[in-house]
Amino acid sequence: MIPHITSQPEISPELALWGGLECTVNRVRDEYFSQMDRNGHAERLQDIERFASLGIKAIRYPVLWERTAPDGIESADWSWPDERLPALQQLGVTPIVGLIHHGSGPRHTSLVDPAFPDKLAEYAGAVARRYPWVEYYTPVNEPLTTARFSGLAGVWYPHGSDEATFIRALLTQCRATMLAMRAIRAVNPQAKLVQTDDLSKTYGTPEMEEITSFFNDRRWLGWDLLCGKVDQQHNLWGFLTTEGGATEDELLWFRDNPCPPDVIGVNYYATSERWLDHRPERYPENRCHTYRGIHHADIETPRVLATPTPGIAPLLMETWERYGLPIAITEAHIDANREDQLRWLLEIWNAAQKARGQGADVRAVTVWALLGSFDWNCLVTECRGYYEPGPFDVRGGEPRPTAVATLMRELSSGRPLSNPVLQGEGWWRRPGRFLAKPVATRTAVADIAVRGQFKSAHVQPILITGATGTLGSAFARICEKRNLAYHVLTRQEMDITDPASVEAAIQRFKPWAIINAGGYVRVDDAEREAERCMRENTLGPTILSLACIRHNLRFMTFSTDLVFDGTKGQPYVESDPVNPLGVYGRSKAEAEQRVLDADPQALVIRTSAFFGPWDQHNFVTLALNNLEAGLPFQAARDMVVSPTYVPDLVNVSLDLLIDRERGVWHLTNAESVSWAELAKRACAAAGVDPGGLEEVSAEACGHVARRPENSALSSERALLMPSLDDALKRYVEAVQERAHGVEEELPGEAAHYAS
CATH class of the missing domain: 3.40.50.720 (NAD(P)-binding Rossmann-like Domain)
Structure with a gap:
């Protein structure tokens, strides 16, 4: 067990509501897929006022390298962020500036390019000089998850499908993050790093213990590198240096040049917790995989565990115990019918409050995809037209506020919750959720405490x-x-x-x-x-x-x-x-x-x-x-x-x-x-x-x-x-x-x- 950092800041007085804009610019072969072109925000300045109306204190906001300076700093076009970042500031919304979002940068580089870290750092320094008042940054969103998609699963550029490419992409992104923050802090010493990644956890049958344990160690790897926790005693040292092909010197560089996040940004989905089963014949074919020569089922826990996992609250405590750093839930979103979108957000909000009550410094819950998202059901590898609305629905051209927007305003202002559909449980806790014969486990049912927010017991x-x-x-x-x-x-x-x-x-x-x-x-x-x-x-x-x-x-x-x-x-x-x-x-x-x-x-x-x-x-x-x-x-x-x-x-x-x-x-x-x-x-x-x-x-x-x-x-x-x-x-x-x-x-x- 890696000890957590002992200096613990005071918990902020209240849980804040943040927002996030789905802004992915991912590359598949030689084609780029841009969410902001599809959701229309690239051309709509007035969205800034819509976002501010939700009561959010901060927003994860893109000043993306691929869009701003695809051909180098000398030819950068700053007109888009020049309008939008000051507008956010004037309306009291703090921007958390993102530079790379599930992307691999402009065409002249990639996640396995040795020059990628220095190139991103150059861009980061230019952003900081342009906007010296910006305090919060996420230079690279979800480096571990992006490395998996790009280096191991072969989904995104450069389409690697082996452990070595996965590790190379991860190390490149983490080094880029550290150098980018160094360049930003040369301009603004008070700049803070909000480092996001998927807060996953894996469970499984005893026969899958080796892979389950490996996945549960691997989920921390990006944050561990940034915090300088990776040395010869780390559980994955052997994996990194043998299968991953990393050298001892490059790994120890992270130890000797730590850049711990000022806020650990955890992203959590209904698919974040996984169940591995050595009996693939029990499950749908599309949930079965082969990893390290072992054919098995890999399925999201709500679809198979008879008793639901407790949800995100215990995972927040694990994160707090491991790092002792402030935490924000930086993506709270589910692809579901409207009432389940509401129930998911409220469940995560309550879980964050519960973790705070247990001593964890959880600062905020971020409602993700303020304008919805396109084609994440195929990992944005194609433009199929599949759309998931968020607080706003953009299918009519002008964004239309949904019930999620109303719930956000109620949470941010402390008003009573008004939507009666919150009284039900989400699909991830209902009896009809299973895709296979349920597996009995010892996990506890979550303490959701939704109904306590309503005065009437009548549904x-x-x-x-x-x-x-x-x-x-x-x-x-x-x-x-x-x-x-x-x-x-x-x-x-x-x-x-x-x-x-x-x-x-x-x-x-x-x-x-x-x-x-x-x-x-x-x-x-x-x-x-x-x-x-x-x-x-x-x-x-x-x-x-x-x-x-x-x-x-x-x-x-x-x-x-x-x-x-x-x-x-x-x-x-x-x-x-x-x-x-x-x-x-x-x-x-x-x-x-x-x-x-x-x-x-x-x-x-x-x-x-x-x-x-x-x-x-x-x-x-x-x-x-x-x-x-x-x-x-x-x-x-x-x-x-x-x-x-x-x-x-x-x-x-x-x-x-x-x-x-x-x-x-x-x-x-x-x-x-x-x-x-x-x-x-x-x-x-x-x-x-x-x-x-x-x-x-x-x-x-x-x-x-x-x-x-x-x-x-x-x-x-x-x-x-x-x-x-x-x-x-x-x-x-x-x-x-x-x-x-x-x-x-x-x-x-x-x-x-x-x-």
Whole structure:
């Protein structure tokens, strides 16, 4: 055991909230992947004010070498940081300046270039001279993790796949950090190093003890080098000098020139804690690996341990006991549905408070990816368009604050926490989280203490109308999976057209929100049952919205593409004027107007052409079932719609509800196709022969009610749902899984930091 540093500073008076901007510029072969180009911050100065509105005291902020001086200091372009760093300072937000973020520098160098440390130090000195008032720096983000990706896993440049390249990349980055701080302190002697890396821990079966112990020693290696703790007595000395190819002199240079962090920055994800198992046959193939000749499973602990690990709090104490230096959690983020993003942040905040109560000097929790992040599910090796929102969602162009932003403001100001979804447990602690037979361990359940922050013990549900309908049952299924308290109401429990019945249901269940997922859905029959259609689709939502106003509840209701007449000739957006052709469309259009006139805070979702894996009567399922059975199937070739995958619709709608969004939103899978084209695309996804498909005119379909020729929906607010091809692929997988009795995997982190 390496003794920790004995001089311990006083603990800061309160835990601070920091923010972080995902700014990775990683290189894959000869292609660079820049997060700031994709999230838009590279061109949006006004984001600075958005960040300050969150109540953060500091922000991890990029002045990246690759962007500022790719061709040398002489030709550096300082205009971008010249605007932004003073703006942060003026608004009371301290910048923690990062110089390299998961990158390998400009094209003329790399992580295994012996000249890399001196070159970065030259750039660091230039930054310090340009901004002598900047106090906090992270010259190289996550050197150990970056070395693993670039030198061992072969994912990023220079794409090494051996221990020697891994160690060379690590030593290069650590030396670069030390020389960079030396150059910075030559300008500003008070400059402080905030050194980040993944705070991981590995567990495993006894048969995996050798590798488990090695990984648990290796996780400290970057910080150990900087602190001058690596000498002949270090547990990994032999590994460094034999398999790693490091010389004794270069290792002892770190001992003789220590540069301990002023703040140990620990990054923690749901994938940070790993389970190694010598029985790979028990696990999914994509969780199995071979390391040092041993084939084994390497899986994130929430997916396999029967009893969850306690989370980050004990790991913070390990860090404190090892180094005795101030600690900040420098990345707190999870790729999950909105309520689990909130629960994850609150759990980490509480864990930091707990560690402080046990004597550890934990200074801050950093909410990571203020503008979200792109394609981390493939380790940013491709631009697939996978996006994880953060406190702001940039998919609409202008960043839209989410419920995470509200939680940040409450934490930073000490206000009571207001979001009722915090009362549930996150997916990483729920019974349905496993990907294999659970493994029993002796680990303790975390002391989350979430519910203690709420005055009421009553868990407020979401009330959902439409118990027997496609949408209502889908909401029930997904709320169950997402651990959102809910109750699906039958007409006997609440008649939405009867104000007294609505009032009684609210008094009985005491919800925080009502989702109107029911109503009259028979478009053709509505032409002869107009009164009934208007009562259920217009009067009912109006009564619900008025009740929600009285009780201060959130309200969400659903509308349709049939509020449009189809003459625009291109997809409709939210602000386009409505002009329904039939009774059904008119009932929905009038409902929209009456609901929003009564309650501008209400959320109205327009959508179109449902398909999904849970009912047998949607167009895609009927088409595939008929065509696969060799039966003919007719579909209109001259009616254009925007198909909508029901699970996507429900998940995104719930996120918007939790975000307290309002007004009209268009939610579809963002493509305009005819019904016939949809059938052919579904056949292609399912591997079904479309030979029996009969493409006919809309007139031949025999509809009673007039329908628009082109009612495709787009959005001027944001395109929040995946592509149609992606949705069809997942639809086919879900149908196949259900046929084999398997449910879909819970949402959660990609293999972000797998060993």
